[in-house]
Amino acid sequence: MSRPGLLSVADLGRGGIVEVLHLADSFAEVSERAIPKVPALRGKTVATVFFEPSTRTRLSFEAAAKRLSADTMSFAAATSSVTKGESLRDTVETVDALGVDVMVVRHASSGAPAQVARWVDACVVNAGDGQHEHPTQALLDCFTLREALAARAGSPPADDLAGVRIAIVGDVRHSRVARSCVLAFGALGARVTLVGPATLMPPTTQGWGVEVRHDLDEVLPEIDVCYLLRLQSERLREALLPSLGEYSERFGLTRDRARRLDPDLLVMHPGPMIRGLEIASGVADSARSLVTRQVHNGVAVRMAVLFRLLAGGLPSEPTGAGPAADEASPAGSGQGGARHG
Amino acid sequence: MAEPVRPRRVLVRGGRVVEPSGPRRADVLVEDGTIVAVEATIAAPPGATVLDASGCVVGPGLVDLHTHLREPGREDAETVETGARAAALGGYTAVVAMPNTEPATDSAGAVRALQVLGARACVEVAIAGAITVGRAGERLAPFAEMAGLGVRLFTDDGRGVQHAGLMRRALEYARPLGIVLAEHCEDEELAAGGSMHEGAWSSRLGIPGQPAIAEEAMVERDIGLVRLTGAPLHLLHLSCARSVALVRAARAEGLPVTAEATPHHMSLTDAELAGYDPVFKVNPPLRPGADLAAVRAGVLDGTIDAVATDHAPHPPESKEEPFDLAPPGMTGLETAFAVAYGALCCDASTGVPPWLAGSDPAQRRASIAELFAAMSGAPARIAGLDVASGQGGALRPGARAHLCVVDLDARWTVDPAASASRSRNTPFAGRELVGRVRHTVCAGEPVVVDGKAVR
Numbered sequence: 001m002s003r004p005g006l007l008s009v010a011d012l013g014r015g016g017i018v019e020v021l022h023l024a025d026s027f028a029e030v031s032e033r034a035i036p037k038v039p040a041l042r043g044k045t046v047a048t049v050f051f052e053p054s055t056r057t058r059l060s061f062e063a064a065a066k067r068l069s070a071d072t073m074s075f076a077a078a079t080s081s082v083t084k085g086e087s088l089r090d091t092v093e094t095v096d097a098l099g100v101d102v103m104v105v106r107h108a109s110s111g112a113p114a115q116v117a118r119w120v121d122a123c124v125v126n127a128g129d130g131q132h133e134h135p136t137q138a139l140l141d142c143f144t145l146r147e148a149l150a151a152r153a154g155s156p157p158a159d160d161l162a163g164v165r166i167a168i169v170g171d172v173r174h175s176r177v178a179r180s181c182v183l184a185f186g187a188l189g190a191r192v193t194l195v196g197p198a199t200l201m202p203p204t205t206q207g208w209g210v211e212v213r214h215d216l217d218e219v220l221p222e223i224d225v226c227y228l229l230r231l232q233s234e235r236l237r238e239a240l241l242p243s244l245g246e247y248s249e250r251f252g253l254t255r256d257r258a259r260r261l262d263p264d265l266l267v268m269h270p271g272p273m274i275r276g277l278e279i280a281s282g283v284a285d286s287a288r289s290l291v292t293r294q295v296h297n298g299v300a301v302r303m304a305v306l307f308r309l310l311a312g313g314l315p316s317e318p319t320g321a322g323p324a325a326d327e328a329s330p331a332g333s334g335q336g337g338a339r340h341g
Numbered sequence: 342m343a344e345p346v347r348p349r350r351v352l353v354r355g356g357r358v359v360e361p362s363g364p365r366r367a368d369v370l371v372e373d374g375t376i377v378a379v380e381a382t383i384a385a386p387p388g389a390t391v392l393d394a395s396g397c398v399v400g401p402g403l404v405d406l407h408t409h410l411r412e413p414g415r416e417d418a419e420t421v422e423t424g425a426r427a428a429a430l431g432g433y434t435a436v437v438a439m440p441n442t443e444p445a446t447d448s449a450g451a452v453r454a455l456q457v458l459g460a461r462a463c464v465e466v467a468i469a470g471a472i473t474v475g476r477a478g479e480r481l482a483p484f485a486e487m488a489g490l491g492v493r494l495f496t497d498d499g500r501g502v503q504h505a506g507l508m509r510r511a512l513e514y515a516r517p518l519g520i521v522l523a524e525h526c527e528d529e530e531l532a533a534g535g536s537m538h539e540g541a542w543s544s545r546l547g548i549p550g551q552p553a554i555a556e557e558a559m560v561e562r563d564i565g566l567v568r569l570t571g572a573p574l575h576l577l578h579l580s581c582a583r584s585v586a587l588v589r590a591a592r593a594e595g596l597p598v599t600a601e602a603t604p605h606h607m608s609l610t611d612a613e614l615a616g617y618d619p620v621f622k623v624n625p626p627l628r629p630g631a632d633l634a635a636v637r638a639g640v641l642d643g644t645i646d647a648v649a650t651d652h653a654p655h656p657p658e659s660k661e662e663p664f665d666l667a668p669p670g671m672t673g674l675e676t677a678f679a680v681a682y683g684a685l686c687c688d689a690s691t692g693v694p695p696w697l698a699g700s701d702p703a704q705r706r707a708s709i710a711e712l713f714a715a716m717s718g719a720p721a722r723i724a725g726l727d728v729a730s731g732q733g734g735a736l737r738p739g740a741r742a743h744l745c746v747v748d749l750d751a752r753w754t755v756d757p758a759a760s761a762s763r764s765r766n767t768p769f770a771g772r773e774l775v776g777r778v779r780h781t782v783c784a785g786e787p788v789v790v791d792g793k794a795v796r
Contacts, residue, residue: 089661109663110547111617118618130665131547179547202544203552 005102005123006305007114009135009183017142017187018159023304024143024297025157030067031300041070044310047100049092049116050127051077051107056271056295057127057136061104064302070310073100088112089119096120101310105129110176123309131174137270138180140301142188144293145225148266162189167219169251170229170278171200177270178229182208195219196251199240216251220261227268228253228278248277255280266290347786348390349373352383356394356746358736361710364398371742374785379736392780392787394746400713402434402464402743402783403678404720404732406523406601407498407577407649409670410436410466412458414443419654419763421455424674425462426796427652427762429788431674432745432778435465435732436652437724440476441499447471447482452490463788463796464781465732467724469494472511472522478503481511488518493725496523498577499624501559503529509566516572521599521723523575524563526584527625531555536665538611538626546614548664553581553632556625560584564591564598573597575723578651580606580625582635589644599723601649602636604680605671605768609633610698613768619660619667620766623653626669630698640685641705646719648685648712650677654764672767675760678716678747679774686712687775691749696772709749717745730784744782751777761794 004011012020030038046065048058058074065072075095088107095103096119103122105113110130117124128134142161149164150157166185172178172194185192192210194201201212213219220226231247241247248254253267258280267279267289275281284291351371357364358379368383369376385391405428411419421438428436438455440446446455452468459466470487474480476497484495495515501524502508508524515522532555537543539550560576564587567574579585579602591598605623610630613621621627639645653670660667673680683694685707707715720726721733731741754773757765781789788795 087658087661088663089658107663109665111664114617115661115663129547131549133547176547179545203539203550204541204544206541207545 003123006125006135008133009138009180014187020139020304021143024300027303028300037067039069040307041068041310044101045071046102047073047095048104049075049095054106060298061302063299064306068303092116092120096122128176132176133180134176135180136302136305137177138184140298142184143301144290144297148290160189164190165223166190166225167193167195167223168227169195171231172196173200173202175229193219225266231278253279253283255282258283350386350389352385352389352391353394353399354391356397356399359398359400359710359713371785374742376740376742377738397746397748397779398709399746401717401733402745403432403716405433405436405650406647406720406724407651408436408438409653410438417656421458421462423763425464426794427674428464429781430761430794432678432781433464434743434783435726437467437469437494439498440469440471445471445476447474449486452487452492464783465730468492469496472497472502484515484518488520494521494523498525501525501527505562512566512570512572521573521575523577525577526556526559528555528558537614538628542611542614551626556581557583560587567596567598576600578603580628582632585635585639585644600645601647602645603651604677607633607637607684608680608697617664619664621768622667622669623671624669634701640715641707648681648715650674654762655766657765660766672762672764676769679776682776742782742785746780747776748779749776753777
């Protein structure tokens, strides 16, 4: 049985989310340096264990681990013994036996990281499981949104999203990003509306603390942030949608729709985007789009998550790169200092 | 394997015999497989095997309408021998072996082969045949040939018969043969892709769900077909409140419909899935508390005739697959009595088991006699084993000696490793149960003595 990891945003609660955001503030600063690296997790090993293809998330976690000076290992199902029929349990126990501190797991099946956590000693971070959750995505979205709102207000980033009106648009039913975002945005006080065709909404949102709407044009004037989800074309085969064209027409941020948008409306997307379906190119590349910031901030937020799990506390001020800074780091003591950015 | 050694005489001494009016203190003497005396005190005849039943109730051996023995095809999960032993430890003296083996039990030859294995088992193994060839839902299996070998129950269990027209023909063809068809109610289109109950938990967990309507729609369709054909039909493992209501209405109408429910569908809710442990994955899926309460109410008012286990062993590695890929099913033979006792009979005076979900203090509790009726008498009648081999009958002189001796005060914690089954997939692992089988006597042979299998 592993130590507590991060399987769901619910594991963090509001306090945990804010803690991660604060840590990410300091690590974002590290990322701006000439040598963007601190020795905080020197001697620790982070393994990415991906049973589903993903380049972006895996690279982001690996960059985060490397900037914390952790050793990294990478396991991808496509090149592994999984293709020879090895079981999930045998695979992760093998990786665990190599001596890893954190196992970052992505799997096409909901709940696989929770199962893995029962079998391994390493702490398990969920990097996306089926249609369940993708907690680090939601955390980086909170970080990005709070950063954008602070920039607009000309004030330091707030510790909450109180009163911010966010619409999550699209295939909520099958989206792990949406489940994590509903929890994270809600914990920080945002007002969340889910928008999409009824066939792409969860069977029930009872207890989610969200509103469900089916007309994007009605909702757009009432929100501050439009968070678009990826639509997979296999939903057509499942008879959940009549056509991609009709979806785009009703729920895409098309050029027509973009013209009517409030100039302050922010647009987010977890990627990969399908331009022309969920989002018109003009919108994706506009000043209102936070898409690139989301990817960028992913590294600092994942540094924060890894640090929080392994260093067991808040970091001391990262004071600079190089050997001298190495010696002064919290990595050796494992205690962590009290100050952060 | 040890040969059956049946002592000529067995005396079950010091227990309380289950009677409709309440347990009555009596000893039971068995000679050559038959009960010869049930009296307040019987002196042990010379050479008799004496079984101590003090502090226990003595009832008819339990009969399971729904056991997956996995042989042939999946002997890594269970065999006739190991499944029968698990049944005996659970107080069963007869089980009905479901036909979803590999290959399916869909021919006279397959029935004969299983009968050979069953004859060596420590409890009676009745064979259920398939409704369609290979359980593929396309062509009728040879009912009459299998009925000629004594097969009484026919089902494609694991799947429902999807085509209404085919099910109609099956019922029409079956009616004059004096056999009973049994349906696994699941509309595969409505259930497609679902690994748990569709509701608040599935929505939160991101596990595609099976809506209750997938079961209810087929219950409703089949009741209509019974009305049309007049043929008897048994509905397997009902799990939804609306299904119970449909059967209640059908019974009020006088239709020949019987039904069963499992111990897990009256005690565990879909909230158990929160940890994504495939041990809790089962078909039909665990449902919310309101459905559990309706299933229990159905047993209490007789709408649901029988408690059946749907004992479905799977090897550990298959229950360590990711949730959506793991096979559905739970073992149940060794825990069924205690779980059903907890769910149906226990109250404030006995202590309500803490794992029992959706418990309603206002709901009436079943008597011990009612519990035995649902776990022995009714299933024996549905499977035709009352007439064929004297299963499920009252303990009277002249009756076949199928006995189950249970200590209703014994508390025990379920240890999967201690199971006699080849598999370990019990959802009750680590839970404390109340009520433990002390002895099982099958056709006069003590097959479980002091909680241990004799062979």
